[in-house]
Amino acid sequence: MADDRLRLLTPEDLPGILSIEKASFQDARWTVDDFLAEMERPFSFVLGLFPPARTLPAGFAPPPVPELSGPALRRLPASAPGAPRGTPARPRAPFPPKPLGAFAAFWILYGETHLMHLAVAPERRREGLGKAVLRAVLGFSVARGSGKVLLEASENNPAALALYRSEGFRVVGRRKGYYESGRADALSMTLDLPPAPCGG
Ligand SMILES: CC(C)(COP(=O)(O)OP(=O)(O)OC[C@H]1O[C@@H](n2cnc3c(N)ncnc32)[C@H](O)[C@@H]1OP(=O)(O)O)[C@@H](O)C(=O)NCCC(=O)NCCS
Numbered sequence: 097m098a099d100d101r102l103r104l105l106t107p108e109d110l111p112g113i114l115s116i117e118k119a120s121f122q123d124a125r126w127t128v129d130d131f132l133a134e135m136e137r138p139f140s141f142v143l144g145l146f147p148p149a150r151t152l153p154a155g156f157a158p159p160p161v162p163e164l165s166g167p168a169l170r171r172l173p174a175s176a177p178g179a180p181r182g183t184p185a186r187p188r189a190p191f192p193p194k195p196l197g198a199f200a201a202f203w204i205l206y207g208e209t210h211l212m213h214l215a216v217a218p219e220r221r222r223e224g225l226g227k228a229v230l231r232a233v234l235g236f237s238v239a240r241g242s243g244k245v246l247l248e249a250s251e252n253n254p255a256a257l258a259l260y261r262s263e264g265f266r267v268v269g270r271r272k273g274y275y276e277s278g279r280a281d282a283l284s285m286t287l288d289l290p291p292a293p294c295g296g
Pocket of ligand 1: 225248
């Protein structure tokens with residue numbers, strides 16, 4: 097995969113997946129076992145997007161850390177003993193790993209992609225991550241010879257419907273009472289995919 101922010105997820109990613117899942121779905125929420133089962137099926141994929149940290153707003157200044165100002169700061173050695181001047185006194189803590197920002201779970205079977213799950217971490221919504229992970233699913237599907245994508249979305253989910261429509265999906269059917277214990281219909285949507293480009 098060309099974009100190093102994107103990769104197929106594995107059981108080690110489950111804490112991040114489940115945290116997004118819990119915050120995103122009341123209805124039909126998947127369990128650990130559901131995700132593990134999907135990760136084992138050869139035609140099933142769980143793709144994750146690890147976005148860079150959000151850019152800090154213009155003019156942002158970090159608050160002073162009291163223990164590291166004034167006399168306390170002056171007591172810190174400028175360099176590690178014996179090391180060339182300017183070398184930090186302590187090794188830096190490793191940078192924390194990037195948290196999962198969004199994921200999508202889908203099947204590619206008999207030339208069709210069935211998108212079953214797509215969610216973005218609540219604190220990272222409206223930044224384009226939903227669109228980015230959806231486009232990654234489309235690209236991944238084209239590369240594997242899929243000719244179309246099928247999905248269901250609740251009629252009461254305007255964000256998801258707008259996202260899918262913005263990528264060209266069209267409504268092709270309605271399933272009565274599919275969500276919210278029978279209170280909401282599912283709209284069945286589809287998108288035709290172009291053929292995979294020839295490889296040279
Ligand atoms: C639906 C969801 C995946 C959208 O993710 P997102 O990262 O916020 O979406 P993006 O920032 O990529 O937005 C892409 C487009 O989707 C539409 N959109 C996204 N959120 C929207 C909202 N709250 N209201 C209206 N339109 C919205 C817009 O058309 C947007 O394009 P724009 O920003 O240029 O206007 C996200 O809200 C989510 O995880 N919801 C909970 C889980 C869920 O419902 N998944 C779908 C199951 S079918």
